[in-house]
Amino acid sequence: MNKFIPVFEPNLNGNEKKYLIECVNSGWIGANGPYVKILETEFSKYCKQKYGSCVTNGSAALDVALKAMKDVYKWDDNSEIIIPTFNIISAAQSCIYNKLKPIFVDAEIDTWNIDITKIEKVITKKTKAIIIVHIYGLPSNVTPIIDIAKKYDLKIIEDASQAHGQECNGVKCGSFGDVSTFSFFTNKHISCGEGGIVLTSNNEIFEKINYYKNLCFTNEKFIHNDLGWNLRMSNLQAAVAYAQYEKLEETIIRKQELGKTYRNLLKDLPIRLAPAKTEYSDNHYWIFGIVLDKNVRLTAKDVINKLADKGIETRPFFYPMHKQPIFKKLNIVDNIERPISEYLYEKGFYIPMGLNLKKEQQIYITNEIKNIIIKH
Numbered sequence: 001m002n003k004f005i006p007v008f009e010p011n012l013n014g015n016e017k018k019y020l021i022e023c024v025n026s027g028w029i030g031a032n033g034p035y036v037k038i039l040e041t042e043f044s045k046y047c048k049q050k051y052g053s054c055v056t057n058g059s060a061a062l063d064v065a066l067k068a069m070k071d072v073y074k075w076d077d078n079s080e081i082i083i084p085t086f087n088i089i090s091a092a093q094s095c096i097y098n099k100l101k102p103i104f105v106d107a108e109i110d111t112w113n114i115d116i117t118k119i120e121k122v123i124t125k126k127t128k129a130i131i132i133v134h135i136y137g138l139p140s141n142v143t144p145i146i147d148i149a150k151k152y153d154l155k156i157i158e159d160a161s162q163a164h165g166q167e168c169n170g171v172k173c174g175s176f177g178d179v180s181t182f183s184f185f186t187n188k189h190i191s192c193g194e195g196g197i198v199l200t201s202n203n204e205i206f207e208k209i210n211y212y213k214n215l216c217f218t219n220e221k222f223i224h225n226d227l228g229w230n231l232r233m234s235n236l237q238a239a240v241a242y243a244q245y246e247k248l249e250e251t252i253i254r255k256q257e258l259g260k261t262y263r264n265l266l267k268d269l270p271i272r273l274a275p276a277k278t279e280y281s282d283n284h285y286w287i288f289g290i291v292l293d294k295n296v297r298l299t300a301k302d303v304i305n306k307l308a309d310k311g312i313e314t315r316p317f318f319y320p321m322h323k324q325p326i327f328k329k330l331n332i333v334d335n336i337e338r339p340i341s342e343y344l345y346e347k348g349f350y351i352p353m354g355l356n357l358k359k360e361q362q363i364y365i366t367n368e369i370k371n372i373i374i375k376h
């Protein structure tokens with residue numbers, strides 16, 4: 001019997017332990033420690049942004065980014081922010097917490113990123129920004145999106161939580177946003193269990209982010225003019241994230257090897273994979289997604305359950321934002337059809353991509369997938 005294969009496993013074989021012990025020995029476990037500082041400095045430089053501010057997670061990074069931008073750019077309540085509907089809930093939720101209205105745009109069938117041809121159709125006088133979310137390891141083509149943003153005077157937020165070290169036309173993801181955010185959750189290319197960072201080159205926004213993430217403390221200690229949150233990252237988290245950052249290139253190479261092997265093993269099946277490369281970037285395979293062809297009479301759920309019986313852990317694709325019960329309840333969803341994201345959810349899932357996955361396991365996993373699809 002094959003052992004259980006988890007959908008992801010981090011690799012903590014670098015300097016993680018050494019740096020953690022250093023934190024403990026020095027007593028620097030809280031926020032503002034040396035690892036927080038070095039991570040902010042190094043990672044912002046790496047992404048060609050002037051400033052970095054570590055926070056507790058990638059969702060919080062978006063919360064505080066939008067709050068700071070709303071202040072600095074003087075956006076009214078109910079200003080509209082364009083986001084992909086095929087996405088995790090974080091961006092949409094951050095909009096709502098900040099009294100901004102998320103406008104959901106369908107995905108593109110090949111790359112699963114936002115359908116750029118549909119962006120201009122939803123721009124109104126109220127539109128203030130586009131949140132670019134790089135999906136599953138293949139980035140959005142940022143150039144035409146930035147052109148649209150310039151044409152309509154919109155700001156760009158880049159959620160690069162699935163694209164650490166990724167590039168568009170040779171330029172690092174995270175460098176394109178007026179504000180860019182990353183998550184350091186367990187399954188991300190850089191991870192410290194829970195964590196995140198906000199990057200920007202705008203000093204005013206940076207100051208606001210630091211203000212809101214730190215309970216809106218002022219120079220007069222314990223006197224507050226606003227309400228914020230405590231979203232500070234501890235030095236312990238930053239120590240692990242920094243050790244992971246040192247190995248980022250290695251992690252990406254490993255993921256690309258795994259992705260290439262899966263592609264070769266999954267040839268000639270009635271399935272759709274994201275392209276290995278596009279004209280603007282290579283696929284880094286943050287995850288390895290599979291979308292069943294329409295004529296396969298199985299849903300992603302069917303395959304997920306059958307693979308679970310074989311000890312293979314998988315995950316379904318994102319459930320589109322425009323279908324979310326909470327957003328229907330809040331009455332913020334229009335009736336525009338977004339069929340691609342619905343198809344991706346119905347037929348898409350992703351398979352194990354742990355950094356220590358062995359070739360035999362990849363063969364076992366793909367054989368089981370073939371059996372399920374061919375037998376149905």
Ligand SMILES: *Cc1c(COP(=O)(O)O)cnc(C)c1O
Nearest residue numbers: 057058059090161162183184185
């Ligand atoms: C993981 C992720 C988030 C959320 O990050 P957390 O650290 O889990 O809060 C947000 N956006 C994207 C695109 C993500 O992949």
